[in-house]
C-alpha cells in the first residue's frame with residue numbers, strides 16, 4: 001500500500017494492482033477497443049472511461065492557459081493529462097495516490113511532447129502543489145473515489161490561480177450535488193453535462209470483462225482481474241441512476 005502526503009482512505013488505492021497490470025492484458029485492451037470504436041484514446045492509455053471526445057472537451061473548457069501550468073489530480077499513468085497538456089501547450093503536474101502509476105507516468109512523460117512535467121505521489125486532499133500555482137486543474141474519473149470531497153475541492157481552490165478553471169469527469173449519484181459543493185468551495189459552475197453515450201460504452205466494457213474472466217486472470221493475475229470483475233458485477237446495477245458527468249467551474253476572485 002502507498003501512503004502519500006497527508007491521509008487518504010485505504011480504499012482509494014484499491015486499483016493499485018490493476019494500474020500495475022492493466023496493459024499486460026491484450027484481452028482488456030480489445031474489450032475497450034470494441035466498446036469505444038474510434039472514440040477510444042488508445043494513445044492516452046487511460047484507466048477509466050475517458051474518450052477522445054471527453055479529452056477535447058476538457059481542453060476546450062480549461063480556458064486559455066498556454067505556457068502556464070495544468071494539474072491533473074488522480075492522474076493514474078498520466079496519459080490523459082499529457083494529451084490535454086500537449087493540446088493546450090501547458091506544463092503538467094500530475095498527482096496520484098498510487099506510486100506505481102506515478103512511476104509509469106514519469107516514464108510516459110519522458111517520451112511525450114510536453115515541455116515541463118512533474119508527477120508526484122499525493123492525494124486530491126493534499127496534492128503537495130504550491131498555492132495558486134496552477135492556471136487550470138483537470139481530473140478524469142477519479143473524484144468518485146475520494147471520500148472527503150469538501151477537502152478535495154478546498155485543495156483545488158488553494159492550488160488554482162484566481163479565475164482558474166477546474167474541469168473534471170466523475171459519476172454523480174442522486175445524493176451527491178457537486179454543484180453545491182463547488183459553490184461552497186468558492187467556484188462558479190460553468191458547465192455540468194452528461195458525457196455522450198457513456199452508459200452504452202461502460203456497460204459494453206463490463207460485459208466484456210465478465211465474458212472474459214479466465215483470460216483476464218491469466219493475463220493480469222488473479223488480484224487485478226478480481227478487482228475489475230467485482231467492479232463490473234457491483235456497478236452495473238447502479239449506473240442507470242448514477243450519470244457520468246463532465247463539470248467545469250471557475251474559481252471566483
Ligand SMILES: C[S@@+](CC[C@H](N)C(=O)[O-])C[C@H]1O[C@@H](n2cnc3c(N)ncnc32)[C@H](O)[C@@H]1O
Nearest residue numbers: 012046047048074075076097123124140142145
Ligand atoms: C479510474 S482511475 C483514472 C486514472 C486516470 N485519470 C485515467 O483516466 O487514466 C482513478 C485514479 O484515481 C486515483 N485516486 C483515488 N483516490 C485518490 C485520491 N484521494 N487522490 C488522488 N488520486 C486518487 C487512483 O489511484 C486512480 O489512479
